[in-house]
Amino acid sequence: MDAVGIIAEYNPFHSGHEFLLNQARLISQNKPIVVLMSGNYVQRGQISICDKWSRAKSALLSGADLVFELPFSYAVQPADIFAYGSMKILEQLGVSDLVFGVEDDQIDYMNLGVKISKLAQSSHIFKDYTQTYSTQYNQMLIEQIGYDLTQPNITLAVAYAVANCSLSRPLRLHAIKRFGSGGHNDKYIQDIVASATAIRRQILYELNGDFSKLENYLPKEELLWLSKQAVFPNWEMMFPFLKYRLESTNINHLQSIYQMSEGLEYKMKAEIHQSHNFEDFLHKIKSKRYTYARLRRLCLYTLLDITCDDIEEANQIITPMLLGYSLRGRKYLKKIRKSTNLPIISKVDKKNSEIGSLRLQIKVDRFFEQLIGYDQNFGRKPFEVR
Template identity: 30%
Template sequence: MKACGIITEYNPLHNGHIHHIKEARRISGCDVLIAVMSGNFVQRGEPAICDKWTRAKEAIAQGCDLIIELPLPYAIQSAQQFAYGAVETLKLAQVEDLVFGSETNDLGVLQKIAALDSDGFRDLMKEGLSPVKAYEMIFGRFYANDILGIHYLKALQGSTITPHTIKRIGNYHDNTLTAAQKQIVSATALRTALANKEDISAFSPMQITPHPSLEAYYPLIRYLLLSMPASSLNTYALMDEGIEAWLCKQAKEHAKWDTFLSACICKRYTASRIKRTLLHLLLQMQRGSYPIDHLRVLAFNAKGKAWLKQLKGKTAIAVKFAQLPVAYRRLYEKSAYLYAYPEVVANDSVKKEWQSAQFLTNE
């Protein structure tokens, strides 16, 4: 059997993702398609539009065979760390190919950039530029999928996994649905439509009530920022280079989320960087390393089950919550309670966290 990997969030899963699934199968000729997927919190620094179990179930229905959770410490990190965590997870899953979306769809160019020394990139960030601006200064304008792709290729260096790109379809910056658009639109547009209670059935198979955004957590965020000493705040991951003082200053001046976030955004800190930092605060995630030494399975079908059986004895596999390493169990317990914080979801997501992986069919 041959396995191909894809890296996903499905926030929510839409027609563009279904195209990606089909193309990954076609390009790789795989027997098993394995998706590494973010859990209840995603890379843009927000709670996922719906819980990871629901999204994993839909992914199996749309053609994936095995859904593995991207470890939370890497899911809510910068593109570099997100890519590293995802690729390391796919290495553990022993895939032979990785297929990812790209705006340029020029693998050769992306590989050349990935091979370049990154000292200049780090120096620009030290001067206060955001990662996206630093990339523009060095390499010219690149969009989100290409930047992620460059980091995937960096993480793949020295591995036997073969990368492939597919052309990303649709406009990444669309934030509304219009009649003139085709059936592939951005996840941003779908999240906006769901928040406005619009019908998204032409664009996505998922019909869901969206989880509240990070705005719902602002009273708690503000309390923590204004009540905790700086010596405690700066022990958390991403609380560095003085961002804790900056966040506290803005929290003191702004009682509403929108004005707080707008005030926090600057040349050094993007909205996503700020929100990821706040998630680390809410999760009380200390600095330190989280080894990628296991696969947490969220859902699988018969082909996925056969692949897991093939991996048994070679890779630590957690199909049940109790099989997770202790440090990860503690972290996922906290994340489950945090995801359930808004009253609208009550304790449902907490109960789900302790369930075993879902065995599903594609029918």
């Protein structure tokens, strides 16, 4: 089978994502475009500003043929695990090509991935506890490969390339140069294509309900949906729940939380009571050893009560959920079901809700549902775009 894949978050879906889908269509010709999208929680430990269904529909209306949900157990992870899980699922979905946006499209990512995969990358080689793992990893790449890969989209692109080397059937990689703003450090909308971070900041803190200010940056349908949305989930909204979780949970249980290590449970318990908001809390537990993204993910695991056993169990049986499809996508889906052992979920019921990664997905979405007020799994069916 042949299809073009995109790994995405769409938080929210904006004109830069629309541009990448258009580029994917040029590459794919008549091949279906398969999007593997994070659900209601995203890679750097954030909650999505709008739900997975509306984001999937935006992608379908902009040219995607199939949109699947990337399970939480891979979606909220460091770049290497996020990339590995995503690439493995795309391979099982019959995807032959991966299209991704980067700041530098002149790098030979296929070759770079091969070089890096041959290096000793185990975390035990990094012994400087005054620096984060990612800083030491980047220094290793500068010394041994000659590349400085600190831009967020290049970091993910390299992770895709390295993960690609582990596949039994590696994908063809197509790097598309992003135009407009950069990555996760953008704070203000200045270009015709803005970063998702800048758009979120505008929605949460600066628009005061006037969504017309975003009309140059979002597709019309997305702008309309966002303008009607009553609640925009964010960490400040979730902070009281995190505070309750940390103050009411004993140390022994906190130690079982996924990626809790090196006494962080004591530090978090000690600092939470005097913290006024989430950013204040992050600053208090921050050290040179951990990035903010690492700590944000840990806070999310803690809030949602995600243990090591939860992640291990989820990854034993990966069950991607189908969020939507086009007519071309429906035809391709029939071929996928005949050729893969991957249990694709198109409707959640009592039986399949207890299987593999879907069980964890339902657990974490229960919290999201409390914030927005409507179901995310049971009673939902994939969008069909004609």
